[in-house]
Amino acid sequence: MQQVMLADGAMMPKLGMGTWHMGERARDEAAEIQALRHGLDLGIGMIDTAEMYGDGGAEKVVAQAIAGRRDAVFLVSKVYPHNASARGAIAACERSLTRLGTDHIDLYLLHWRGSIPLEQTLSAFERLVRDGKIGRWGVSNLDVDDMHELAALDNGHNCALDQVYYSLSQRGVEHDLLPWLEAHSMPLMAYCPLDQGALVRDPVLGRIGREHGASAAQIAIAWLMSRPGVVPIPKAGRLQHVEELAGADAIKLTAQDLLDIDQRFPAPGRRQPLMIV
Numbered sequence: 001m002q003q004v005m006l007a008d009g010a011m012m013p014k015l016g017m018g019t020w021h022m023g024e025r026a027r028d029e030a031a032e033i034q035a036l037r038h039g040l041d042l043g044i045g046m047i048d049t050a051e052m053y054g055d056g057g058a059e060k061v062v063a064q065a066i067a068g069r070r071d072a073v074f075l076v077s078k079v080y081p082h083n084a085s086a087r088g089a090i091a092a093c094e095r096s097l098t099r100l101g102t103d104h105i106d107l108y109l110l111h112w113r114g115s116i117p118l119e120q121t122l123s124a125f126e127r128l129v130r131d132g133k134i135g136r137w138g139v140s141n142l143d144v145d146d147m148h149e150l151a152a153l154d155n156g157h158n159c160a161l162d163q164v165y166y167s168l169s170q171r172g173v174e175h176d177l178l179p180w181l182e183a184h185s186m187p188l189m190a191y192c193p194l195d196q197g198a199l200v201r202d203p204v205l206g207r208i209g210r211e212h213g214a215s216a217a218q219i220a221i222a223w224l225m226s227r228p229g230v231v232p233i234p235k236a237g238r239l240q241h242v243e244e245l246a247g248a249d250a251i252k253l254t255a256q257d258l259l260d261i262d263q264r265f266p267a268p269g270r271r272q273p274l275m276i277v
């Protein structure tokens with residue numbers, strides 16, 4: 001599996017597994033754990049979760065999926081903006097650690113920007129790093145103006161990455177956010193990389209997929225993975241979907257594929273507000 005280097009020198013898998021909507025229904029729990037374990041078995045060594053997902057239920061599902069193999073997983077979780085005060089973020093992280101059944105989170109993100117000043121969140125994050133509770137910290141749903149503001153703060157340059165909506169149908173980040181992140185050695189973690197499933201039915205991606213013996217979903221993920229510093233985190237609850245996603249790592253898109261994809265999903269020529277779900 002491809003890896004990407006973070007600014008602190010740590011390596012992170014270039015593909016992860018999302019967990020939004022996991023941990024919401026007890027009857028689905030066993031299948032969700034199985035899906036995540038299957039992904040880990042197939043080499044997808046990163047899991048993205050959040051205290052928000054399933055009101056903590058997703059973190060509990062993740063705990064069971066990573067039990068006995070914590071060291072083989074790059075674990076990402078997120079704090080709610082209303083918990084992201086200097087003291088609140090520490091307490092929220094402790095709760096996440098308990099639910100996750102681990103003593104550290106590899107990457108801890110501010111889920112989106114709320115009303116608590118970023119300085120407070122950063123001071124909590126830096127303390128969590130010093131205490132070994134988190135490996136590093138980052139942000140989510142911050143557009144380029146917010147990133148400028150963040151980078152100007154004390155320790156703002158320690159931000160590891162920004163997790164934002166990025167898919168073939170939502171390419172606005174290519175205009176300014178992605179170049180800014182590249183210039184600051186921060187990967188872009190791409191959420192909703194399948195447009196929440198809509199892209200898997202696209203006929204052009206389906207046709208390119210057939211030429212590679214692959215599915216439309218695999219082409220959408222392979223395209224994101226082919227971009228430097230871009231790390232997609234698709235969510236798959238079905239085992240066959242997990243297998244397809246793991247296989248996307250090996251797909252090499254041709255120059256003609258890239259042209260066809262650009263024609264079907266053109267990048268906007270001007271700035272667009274960040275898409276947030």
Ligand SMILES: NC(=O)c1ccc[n+]([C@@H]2O[C@H](COP(=O)([O-])OP(=O)(O)OC[C@H]3O[C@@H](n4cnc5c(N)ncnc54)[C@H](OP(=O)(O)O)[C@@H]3O)[C@@H](O)[C@H]2O)c1
Nearest residue numbers: 018019020191192193194195196217234235236237238241
């Ligand atoms: N930071 C944020 O604010 C934020 C916001 C949204 C999402 N996220 C993170 O990003 C992750 C991904 O986003 P998402 O879950 O919203 O959407 P997504 O990954 O774009 O799409 C998920 C959907 O795609 C389907 N799928 C997956 N692989 C497939 C395949 N090979 N063939 C056909 N269908 C396939 C899944 O079906 P099955 O489940 O049935 O397999 C599911 O319905 C989330 O789970 C979460 O961890 C973060």
